[in-house]
């Protein structure tokens with residue numbers, strides 16, 4: 001938390017910018033003076049981009065709590081979250097009055113309020129289907145539990161995997177999915193099976209009553225209306241980084257061991273010095289640009305990044321500034337042909353793709 005303390009640090013006293021918190025004052029929700037959350041903000045009124053940023057604020061608030069910080073100003077919270085303070089105040093206005101003019105936000109109360117709005121107050125029970133490389137890494141990541149997501153069941157259909165213990169959980173037989181889900185009462189299901197099994201698993205989860213499904217399969221899945229289906233593709237995140245890296249390259253500034261021509265070749269997939277299309281030798285890779293560069297991702301990085309525990313990062317700034325390494329991902333051994341066949345019929349929301357209204361548009 002040293003980063004927060006330095007720029008300028010949240011404290012037990014009111015911080016700079018605390019007076020700004022009075023900008024948001026909606027009549028619904030809790031009063032700034034009320035000790036308890038009594039009224040739910042209608043979640044449907046909150047834009048999805050704001051929801052994604054609320055999750056970021058929540059992460060920052062959790063770290064502040066860990067550090068014993070009781071009050072934080074809007075400016076301090078904004079810096080730590082990597083957004084500008086006006087946007088933060090606008091986001092928090094959806095929660096109703098929370099801050100106190102000249103004082104700031106009560107960290108515990110704001111945290112509880114955001115958890116309430118995000119539906120996290122009671123935590124979530126998560127089941128995961130596919131106890132392979134990815135599934136085991138996800139189950140092994142303790143950050144989920146810290147953030148209210150407890151994996152209560154893990155399933156597989158491989159006889160050699162069923163019965164194995166993963167992080168204290170016995171891998172259950174996927175054939176028993178429906179009955180086990182009725183017993184386990186999960187609120188979220190995660191799909192980590194190969195692409196050619198993903199739709200079938202999705203259908204089984206829906207049939208078992210699951211209404212919130214997160215899929216790591218690369219192919220797009222379909223589900224009935226009323227089922228919230230989100231997809232995470234870390235490769236898309238890296239493709240976006242790749243794009244930003246190329247876009248941020250200054251054509252007038254030669255980079256050691258490289259030329260602007262190299263950059264252009266990388267972007268277009270044309271042959272470079274090595275003679276291989278789209279492959280650039282290490283020496284030709286341009287140096288990283290300063291975070292203050294003109295690129296969209298670079299602009300979203302906080303001036304003073306705050307590391308913190310994160311889960312499957314599908315959002316903006318925190319994915320650049322994580323403290324915890326998160327799950328270790330192992331390359332998939334399956335092809336993509338199945339996905340291509342399904343690409344035409346999609347209903348899933350893609351958490352990481354730029355076309356989504358999802359969390360990629362965080363600050």
Ligand SMILES: NC(=O)c1ccc[n+]([C@@H]2O[C@H](COP(=O)([O-])OP(=O)(O)OC[C@H]3O[C@@H](n4cnc5c(N)ncnc54)[C@H](O)[C@@H]3O)[C@@H](O)[C@H]2O)c1
Nearest residue numbers: 130132133134156157158174193194195197232233234332
């Ligand atoms: N979105 C991402 O960023 C990302 C990253 C890595 C992997 N993936 C995807 O995650 C999936 C899993 O990858 P992996 O490397 O863990 O694969 P893996 O082969 O190591 O594990 C897959 C597991 O699923 C099980 N399985 C297969 N069919 C099943 C079914 N019908 N019901 C229950 N279990 C079943 C297998 O027995 C195996 O244990 C793949 O689709 C991969 O493309 C996505």
